[in-house]
Amino acid sequence: MENRKAIEAGQDITMQKEDFAALWKTIHLKVTDTYEVPPEILWVNGSTIGTLGNFSASTGKAKSKKTFNISAIVAAALKNDEVLKYSAYLPPNKRKILYVDTEQSKYHCHKVMERILRLAGLPTDKDRDDFVFIVLREQTPDKRKQIIGYMLENMPDVGLLIIDGIRDLMYDINSPSESTDLINLLMRWSSGYNLHIHTVLHLNKGDDNTRGHIGTELNNKAETVLQITKSQQDGNISEVKAMHIRDREFDPFAFRINDNALPEIVDGYVFQQPKQDRNFPLTELTEQQHRKALENGFGKQVVQGYSNVIAALKQGYASIGYERGRNVLVSLNKFLVNKRMIVKEGKGYRYNPDFHY
Structure with a gap:
């Protein structure tokens, strides 16, 4: 039964040579190609x-x-x-x-x-x-x-x-x-x-x-x-x-x-400034500091479960000299997610090295 399912699954994804040849033209990227900036x-x-x-x-x-x-x-x-x-x-x-x-x-x-x-x-x-x-x-x-x-x-x-x-x-x-x-x-x-x-x-x-x-x-x-x-x-x-x-x-x-x-x-509207923990200067940390902390805390793995994510942040940021308590780490997690420095995958989180700080 399992073998039959595997064969059927294989048939579902098998691609004919002529089909792939047509697809190849659309997916193959060459350094000599030129592309216009999206309008x-x-x-x-x-x-x-x-x-x-x-x-x-x-x-x-x-x-x-x-x-x-x-x-x-x-x-x-x-x-x-x-x-x-x-x-x-x-x-x-x-x-x-x-x-x-x-x-x-x-x-x-x-x-x-x-x-x-x-x-x-x-x-x-x-x-x-x-x-x-x-x-x-x-x-x-x-x-x-x-x-x-x-x-x-x-x-x-x-x-x-x-x-x-x-x-x-x-x-x-x-x-x-x-x-x-x-x-x-x-x-x-x-x-x-x-x-x-x-x-x-x-x-x-x-x-x-x-x-x-x-x-x-x-x-x-x-x-x-x-x-x-x-x-x-x-x-x-x-x-x-x-x-x-x-x-x-x-x-x-x-x-x-x-x-x-x-x-x-609404002209002249004054936005309330979000409250931040003064003991944790999120905006003062450099991009390189964040990258090193996240690499040390997450590596290339997907961390499952919120408590494990907080633990990974605690370990990673402690490794660069910023050891803080849970409340600060919860705020840090929101900051990193909003910046796409860590992204959610399923029920877990992973470090996103392609973020723009």
């Missing part, structure tokens, strides 16, 4: 948050105004100009925007669509060819992916795809295999159709971590992850910052909803 299409205060061929995400807890923030991004792309703090430029052959909503009713989606047009300064009494909005609330996860894939196949001029509710493209957000498959699908769509995908995912209620295994995969693979947070100083204000970003980090900004039900910048 940048989305910025915040001069920092690039989106390029063609990649994907990004917005995340936040319920009622944090995530969809209002997305509306500003789409409005900027429609105008090829600036809205809120977002600037956009879609090339002439990639001017179409496809907005996919998986959560809301048609009534509420219509309000979002109108809001986007108003933010862009465009009329709301006529339809546009460059802005396509579809509502997939009543479809299954598989059917949603099929519909999006079909539309991309038949709309080559799409430059920006919004998926408001990526969680609804899967059945189990904690499934490692399903999460990996979905992220791979986003990478195939964005690369294969030369567009940018921006998705939306909720944060956990109890902390600031993205939900489920799909959240971990997003953090590891996305070009940028924006975090939208309700202000602790004023519940009517939302703060926007970069949770992860490949380009230089931009200054956070805040917005409120004005009397016209549109988001607007």
Whole structure:
């Protein structure tokens, strides 16, 4: 029985010579090849948050105004100009925007669509060819992916795809295999159709971590992850910052909803500084110090279990002269994860030597 399964498994992955020959042309990288820099299409205060061929995400807890923030991004792309703090430029052959909503009713989606047009300064009494909005609330996860894939196949001029509710493209957000498959699908769509995908995912209620295994995969693979947070100083204000970003980090900004039900910048808003343990100068440690500590604590292994991760950090940082207690190490772990200096793999964590400090 086991032999038969092994043979079947082998048959499943066996590749014909002619198939591999065609695939080889797409996967073989040569030093003599030349590649164009991916066109940048989305910025915040001069920092690039989106390029063609990649994907990004917005995340936040319920009622944090995530969809209002997305509306500003789409409005900027429609105008090829600036809205809120977002600037956009879609090339002439990639001017179409496809907005996919998986959560809301048609009534509420219509309000979002109108809001986007108003933010862009465009009329709301006529339809546009460059802005396509579809509502997939009543479809299954598989059917949603099929519909999006079909539309991309038949709309080559799409430059920006919004998926408001990526969680609804899967059945189990904690499934490692399903999460990996979905992220791979986003990478195939964005690369294969030369567009940018921006998705939306909720944060956990109890902390600031993205939900489920799909959240971990997003953090590891996305070009940028924006975090939208309700202000602790004023519940009517939302703060926007970069949770992860490949380009230089931009200054956070805040917005409120004005009397016209549109988001607007809050000028002069003062962000509360995060509390840090003064006895552990995280920001004063050099990149080389972090690398040495993480190499000593983690090596190349995946450390399983949170308590073992803390123990690895304790050992690694003690080896460079920074031995600290558990509370500081917990804060250190959050700092390192946010910087992608360590990344989550399954139920464990590993050192990521390719981080940008």
